[in-house]
Amino acid sequence: MTSELDIFVGNTTLIDEDVYRLWLDGxxxxxxxxxxxxxxxxxxxxxxxxxxQSDTMDHYRxxxxxxxxxxxxxxxxxxxxxxxxxxxxxxxxxxxxxxxxAFVREVLxxxxxxxxxxxxxxISTKTGITLKSCRRQxxxxxxxxxxxxEMRGSLVDNIQQHFxxxxxxxxxxxxxxxxxxxxxxxxxxKLQYLSFGDFAFCAELMIQNWTLGAVGEAPTDPDSQVDxxxxxxxxxxxxxLKELKVLVADKDLLDLHKSLVCTALRGKxxxxxxxxxxxxxxxxxxxxxxxxLTHNKDVRDxxxxxxxxxxxxxxxxxxxPPWLPSAPLS
Numbered sequence: 524m525t526s527e528l529d530i531f532v533g534n535t536t537l538i539d540e541d542v543y544r545l546w547l548d549g550x551x552x553x554x555x556x557x558x559x560x561x562x563x564x565x566x567x568x569x570x571x572x573x574x575x576q577s578d579t580m581d582h583y584r585x586x587x588x589x590x591x592x593x594x595x596x597x598x599x600x601x602x603x604x605x606x607x608x609x610x611x612x613x614x615x616x617x618x619x620x621x622x623x624x625a626f627v628r629e630v631l632x633x634x635x636x637x638x639x640x641x642x643x644x645x646i647s648t649k650t651g652i653t654l655k656s657c658r659r660q661x662x663x664x665x666x667x668x669x670x671x672x673e674m675r676g677s678l679v680d681n682i683q684q685h686f687x688x689x690x691x692x693x694x695x696x697x698x699x700x701x702x703x704x705x706x707x708x709x710x711x712x713k714l715q716y717l718s719f720g721d722f723a724f725c726a727e728l729m730i731q732n733w734t735l736g737a738v739g740e741a742p743t744d745p746d747s748q749v750d751x752x753x754x755x756x757x758x759x760x761x762x763x764l765k766e767l768k769v770l771v772a773d774k775d776l777l778d779l780h781k782s783l784v785c786t787a788l789r790g791k792x793x794x795x796x797x798x799x800x801x802x803x804x805x806x807x808x809x810x811x812x813x814x815x816l817t818h819n820k821d822v823r824d825x826x827x828x829x830x831x832x833x834x835x836x837x838x839x840x841x842x843x844p845p846w847l848p849s850a851p852l853s
Contacts (some may be wrong), residue, residue: 536605538615544649549655555579593619594666596687616687620667620696624719624757627699631722632707632823635665656809668700671754678730678753695719697753698726704754706823713830719843722826733760756822766815771807780806808833 541562545555556572556579565575585605592599592769594617599607607615629646633639644771647654649671671681678697682688686697702709702722709722730736736753770780781802788795798805815821 534606536607537582537584538585538607539578539582540614542579543586543615543618546583546586547621547656547659549657549659552576552579552583555583580709588614590619595685597685600687613687616691617692617850619659620663620688620692622695623650623652623656623665626652626660627664627719628659628709630652630661630664631699631719632702632705632709634706635661635668635703645746664696664703667696668703671700671703676753677736694727695723697722697730701726701730701754705756707825708823708827711827714826717826725826729756733757758817761816761822764816767810767813771810773804777803777806805833 541559542555545558550558556576559575559579560572564570565572569691570578589599589605592602592605594615599605599612599616600609605834618781629642629650632659635836638659643654643657643661646652647657650657667682669684670685671678674681678700679690679693682693682696683690686693686696698719707722708714709717730753733756734753735755735757770776781799785795785799785800788798792798812821812825815828816825
């Protein structure tokens with residue numbers, strides 16, 4: 524009686540990027556092999572289906588062993604079992620934490636709990652993303668949230684330090700953490716035209732201007748419980764927004780406010796003329812929304828209120844959000 528045994532011996536761990544992508548996308552070994560065959564790899568390499576099957580299985584085994592290290596990326600850098608060049612380590616980490624926009628839009632602002640995780644079957648069906656990939660992405664969001672939610676300092680810097688992500692991806696995760704912590708409503712039908720990038724842009728500006736860290740109120744008491752400086756909105760700042768009502772109650776201040784805003788935005792908005800014409804109503808709508816942000820429910824409904832209760836470009840007249848530029852206004 525004879526038996527066959529496939530053996531591979533080497534030093535540097537081989538990483539096939541295409542197979543890694545298939546594994547991340549949640550395909551089984553058999554499905555991955557079928558997709559690789561369809562890509563024409565057998566003709567390109569002269570390999571047999573059996574060799575391709577063994578190669579795919581070998582890669583999948585490697586990825587499964589690496590996954591526990593990818594949950595805490597600094598461990599991948601310091602381990603000695605897998606000989607992986609630094610550039611390859613960075614690729615493994617970045618792609619493991621990369622997410623699908625269709626998926627993140629379904630969970631953005633929701634509590635990262637077991638209750639939300641139970642909805643992943645429906646999200647998988649709706650988006651066409653495999654359930655396995657949905658689970659990986661959700662678990663990544665939850666893992667990052669748990670690590671950084673109570674840390675002091677820059678949210679982006681904390682994410683980069685503990686997960687070794689690129690600046691852009693770390694900023695995206697900061698937006699996800701920020702929205703999950705403050706439970707902003709993003710799933711209403713009237714908000715579906717907004718992309719994750721739109722919300723991430725808003726999150727970045729809110730972190731920079733509306734949080735405890737932004738207003739420079741770090742606790743002086745080392746035992747203070749206010750640790751998550753870039754995560755929580757500053758309640759005193761939100762309370763102070765009520766004072767903005769003077770901008771619509773006093774005509775002279777309204778005119779001055781309009782002049783300053785128009786000077787800052789002239790040439791930077793495609794809807795500038797409409798904004799200038801409707802400035803009074805637009806300003807009143809924004810001030811009324813801002814003045815209610817002292818209540819948790821109104822904070823959660825911020826983006827819904829901006830669409831429903833603000834006339835003109837921010838309200839029902841727009842089709843795509845011209846008020847969400849791709850870069851901060853300066």
